[in-house]
Amino acid sequence: MGTAFHGPSPWPHITRAIRTRGPRHAAIAHLGQDAPTLLPLRAGDVLIVNASRAAVRAHATSPVALAHYLDAGVRVLSSPNLHANVIATDRRAVIGSANASHSSTLADEAVVITDDPDIVASVRAFIDGIEETTEIDQVFLDNATAQWQIGRAVPLPGVTSRGRGDPGFLPAKIPRMFVHHTVEYDPGPTEQELWATQARRQRGAAGPAAKYQLEWFRHHRSDTRLERGDVLLFVTADNSWVHPPAVVDSEAIAILHAPGAAGHLLRSRADLAPIPVADAERMLADLGHPNPRLRVDHRIASPTLRTALLGLWNL
Structure with a gap:
């Protein structure tokens, strides 16, 4: 296969490239409700997303998509600082700008898909090395659903505002x-x-x-x-x-x-x-x-x- 550039509509190429055997590891910042049709993952795969309160309230990451992947047996984690969109299979790597959403299929996006083993290993190491991750389970999902229903637009770090998306484990000032x-x-x-x-x-x-x-x-x-x-x-x-x-x-x-x-x-x-x-x-x-x-x-x-x-x- 080698290395190929795909744009401005790369999702058909991404979906086809990741339909392989073996576990897939993906770090996709935002998921639309139709993400599973673009990003078909299965049990044993790992998915890291930005499912922070800000991302969910702004409807950038959908609890419906999160629930679908959990039901499919995918291990899903949230990282509030994630802005990258990369995927690693056993033999291929996808690196680019595309979120897994319908709006991404309408935008001008670009990705590079490669089977270079050094790049594949580097992408996998990047995903596995992401810090500040929270396991998404039913409790997390219930809270995300409540935040989605609030539906208030909140600036997204790295998208519409500067700075980190999560103040960290402890608040800057502990009230009590x-x-x-x-x-x-x-x-x-x-x-x-x-x-x-x-x-x-x-x-x-x-x-x-x-x-x-x-x-x-x-x-x-x-x-x-x-x-x-x-x-x-x-x-x-x-x-x-x-x-x-x-x-x-x-x-x-x-x-x-x-x-x-x-x-x-x-x-x-x-x-x-x-x-x-x-x-x-x-x-x-x-x-x-x-x-x-x-x-x-x-x-x-x-x-x-x-x-x-x-x-x-x-x-």
């Missing part, structure tokens, strides 16, 4: 921090089936590791009202372990058929491990905080204690 004990409960059959389905979709050996994860937190409205940007430190019920910080990533979501209950999406670092409470208390005491009160639920008012707590995980 809380210690909260975890509550154990037995999931019902429906939850167990859902969790098992999501677990089958996790393919840690393929592609880059997810740096962030989203999880669901349910609490009672009579408790402290949480706000987006609040930071939570969860301690196990037996006061054995303190988990790394989690940031509230959504407004309160009412839970039907559960009066007084509400939920929030929490964002946390997937690569941080819990610390024994006794060790945390010792390290905090060495820093001048002999009574951090990790064994009771409370709001952490001291700015220096908040900094010291984050420092337990080098944050």
Whole structure:
């Protein structure tokens, strides 16, 4: 095949080039609702997209397309800083400007398709090396669907505005921090089936590791009202372990058929491990905080204690 340039309508060439055996790894910034017809991926493939809140609200990345790929068994991750559009198969690489969307088929786009093994390896390494990725699962998808329905145009980094699309794991200024004990409960059959389905979709050996994860937190409205940007430190019920910080990533979501209950999406670092409470208390005491009160639920008012707590995980 060699190396060929295709433009201004390259999508037929892209679709034909990636219909090969073996896993495909793709980094496509934005997906339209019809993306699966242009970018046919299957179980075992890896897809990284920009499914940030800004991209979804601006209708640049479609939750419908994300759901299609998840249902097909594709491992899908989101990177808020992604602006590249590249694909690597076992034998070919696609490098160009084309997003997977109907609007891209109408625009003047250009790509290079090559079977040069060094370039194929470089594209694969680029995709696998993308940082700040979050695994897209059902919780992420539900949140993205809600953002899509808001439908408010938000400037897109690298497209209509400058700067990075995500302020990072922690907000620049933490409004509030809380210690909260975890509550154990037995999931019902429906939850167990859902969790098992999501677990089958996790393919840690393929592609880059997810740096962030989203999880669901349910609490009672009579408790402290949480706000987006609040930071939570969860301690196990037996006061054995303190988990790394989690940031509230959504407004309160009412839970039907559960009066007084509400939920929030929490964002946390997937690569941080819990610390024994006794060790945390010792390290905090060495820093001048002999009574951090990790064994009771409370709001952490001291700015220096908040900094010291984050420092337990080098944050």
